[in-house]
Amino acid sequence: MSTASARAYDLIRSLILEGRFAPGERLKEEELTDLCGVSRTPVREGLRRLAIEGLVVVTPHQGAQVAAIGEGELAEIYALRAMIEGHAAGRAAVLIGDDDIAKLKALASEMEAAVAAANSDLGGGAAELNARFTPANSEFHRIILDAAMSPRLAAMAALVVEIPLILRTLARYSDAELMRSLQHHRELIAAFEARDEDWARSVMRSHVLAASHAVVRPGVGRVQPD
Amino acid sequence: MSTASARAYDLIRSLILEGRFAPGERLKEEELTDLCGVSRTPVREGLRRLAIEGLVVVTPHQGAQVAAIGEGELAEIYALRAMIEGHAAGRAAVLIGDDDIAKLKALASEMEAAVAAANSDLGGGAAELNARFTPANSEFHRIILDAAMSPRLAAMAALVVEIPLILRTLARYSDAELMRSLQHHRELIAAFEARDEDWARSVMRSHVLAASHAVVRPGVGRVQPD
DNA sequence: AGCCTCAAGATCGCATACAATCACCGAGCC
DNA sequence: GGCTCGGTGATTGTATGCGATCTTGAGGCT
Numbered sequence: 003m004s005t006a007s008a009r010a011y012d013l014i015r016s017l018i019l020e021g022r023f024a025p026g027e028r029l030k031e032e033e034l035t036d037l038c039g040v041s042r043t044p045v046r047e048g049l050r051r052l053a054i055e056g057l058v059v060v061t062p063h064q065g066a067q068v069a070a071i072g073e074g075e076l077a078e079i080y081a082l083r084a085m086i087e088g089h090a091a092g093r094a095a096v097l098i099g100d101d102d103i104a105k106l107k108a109l110a111s112e113m114e115a116a117v118a119a120a121n122s123d124l125g126g127g128a129a130e131l132n133a134r135f136t137p138a139n140s141e142f143h144r145i146i147l148d149a150a151m152s153p154r155l156a157a158m159a160a161l162v163v164e165i166p167l168i169l170r171t172l173a174r175y176s177d178a179e180l181m182r183s184l185q186h187h188r189e190l191i192a193a194f195e196a197r198d199e200d201w202a203r204s205v206m207r208s209h210v211l212a213a214s215h216a217v218v219r220p221g222v223g224r225v226q227p228d
Numbered sequence: 229m230s231t232a233s234a235r236a237y238d239l240i241r242s243l244i245l246e247g248r249f250a251p252g253e254r255l256k257e258e259e260l261t262d263l264c265g266v267s268r269t270p271v272r273e274g275l276r277r278l279a280i281e282g283l284v285v286v287t288p289h290q291g292a293q294v295a296a297i298g299e300g301e302l303a304e305i306y307a308l309r310a311m312i313e314g315h316a317a318g319r320a321a322v323l324i325g326d327d328d329i330a331k332l333k334a335l336a337s338e339m340e341a342a343v344a345a346a347n348s349d350l351g352g353g354a355a356e357l358n359a360r361f362t363p364a365n366s367e368f369h370r371i372i373l374d375a376a377m378s379p380r381l382a383a384m385a386a387l388v389v390e391i392p393l394i395l396r397t398l399a400r401y402s403d404a405e406l407m408r409s410l411q412h413h414r415e416l417i418a419a420f421e422a423r424d425e426d427w428a429r430s431v432m433r434s435h436v437l438a439a440s441h442a443v444v445r446p447g448v449g450r451v452q453p454d
Numbered sequence: 455a456g457c458c459t460c461a462a463g464a465t466c467g468c469a470t471a472c473a474a475t476c477a478c479c480g481a482g483c484c
Numbered sequence: 485g486g487c488t489c490g491g492t493g494a495t496t497g498t499a500t501g502c503g504a505t506c507t508t509g510a511g512g513c514t
Contacts (some may be wrong), residue, residue, distance in 0.1 A: 041499045054280045158384045267469045
């Protein structure tokens with residue numbers, strides 16, 4: 003059995019990423035104690051860990067609150083993400099194995115299918131798209147990150163890949179942007195098969211920066227409607 | 229008064245960076261309790277934080293041990309550091325204030341003086357050089373990182389700037405390498421005064437990569453003399 | 455009316471006690 | 485003789501109690 007700390011961490015993290023807590027909302031330790039079914043000690047440990055990962059901010063004697071991020075910060079985060087994931091893709095290009103490439107292909111197909119289903123009138127639309135696309139997309143990026151074989155790089159990525167997820171940004175993508183994203187995935191796979199480090203890095207940078215512009219769009223999709 | 233957690237964290241971190249603990253050495257919580265003068269709870273918090281920063285590794289039910297890093301990992305860490313600090317220098321070039329530039333100049337002078345003193349026969353040599361140079365150098369890099377005004381970037385930097393310090397790498401620098409390092413500092417300041425983002429990033433990358441080659445030198449300066 | 459003071463309640467930080475787990479070691483068995 | 489299997493000690497993980505600090509609201513003062 004895993005430790006209670008880990009379970010508390012996972013649960014709180016999931017709740018935040020699912021949007022069950024509003025950005026800026028205060029997280030009281032006793033509340034989380036009830037939710038997690040463990041004592042305050044492991045809850046505190048999980049909270050501190052999340053704080054270092056940037057999902058919550060803790061101020062001494064004031065407790066923790068869900069991180070709230072502004073437009074400017076989001077743009078900066080995407081710039082960092084382009085740098086980190088680009089680097090990872092470059093390393094992955096020379097280190098990745100054929101089995102992982104096969105998995106990436108399957109995930110790319112899954113994402114394409116998800117988009118096709120949503121575009122046909124039968125599909126449920128944005129919600130269903132999100133449900134199918136997002137997990138595959140996350141897995142896609144995770145495989146690349148793991149292939150880079152650098153725990154420190156992975157730790158850095160953790161600092162920037164999850165924040166945008168809080169905002170559940172997918173729904174804002176236009177059709178053209180989604181298509182471009184799918185093409186990036188295929189191009190990335192091609193770069194991996196060619197073992198071309200520069201190509202892979204470049205495509206990944208494009209992929210992330212494109213996503214950035216789909217998300218930090220002035221006046222559209224504000225986090226906190228006012 | 230600061231919290232006991234913070235003090236425990238600072239103390240353990242200092243001890244590791246000073247080399248009081250050998251890489252790979254196991255850190256028992258009760259030992260640290262005695263050293264820090266606080267209870268196990270804040271010691272544990274500090275340990276977990278250090279684990280995320282990569283200075284120690286903790287395995288469940290097995291406690292913490294000082295991170296031991298190999299040559300390959302070190303090269304990878306320097307590559308990451310070049311990326312991170314290069315990015316930071318680029319941002320800093322457009323954001324830094326004149327007061328910070330003045331501080332950088334003072335620190336550059338201090339480092340030059342330290343090298344000059346060590347090179348003259350009066351100076352105590354490598355040990356004294358280390359004592360004067362290293363703090364000024366750390367402060368130099370810290371100011372640039374702060375000027376970038378990005379807490380996430382700072383968090384990433386924390387993952388890679390401290391590891392090389394465990395190995396106390398300065399003593400291995402040749403005279404030529406030290407001179408080059410000093411020139412990099414001056415060039416960086418020039419790039420800041422010119423507000424040239426690309427120039428600053430490029431110089432910082434050179435600075436870090438040069439340091440990398442001074443450290444990960446095959447067969448020279450092994451961490452654990454055997 | 456607005457601001458400051460201050461006390462009560464709530465919450466966090468730390469210390470300590472207890473429970474769970476692991477490593478080490480010796481005895482027994484194949 | 486080597487291997488496996490419990491027993492024991494040490495160490496970590498978790499829960500809880502107490503003191504410290506912050507927030508909040510009411511009351512009085514300017």
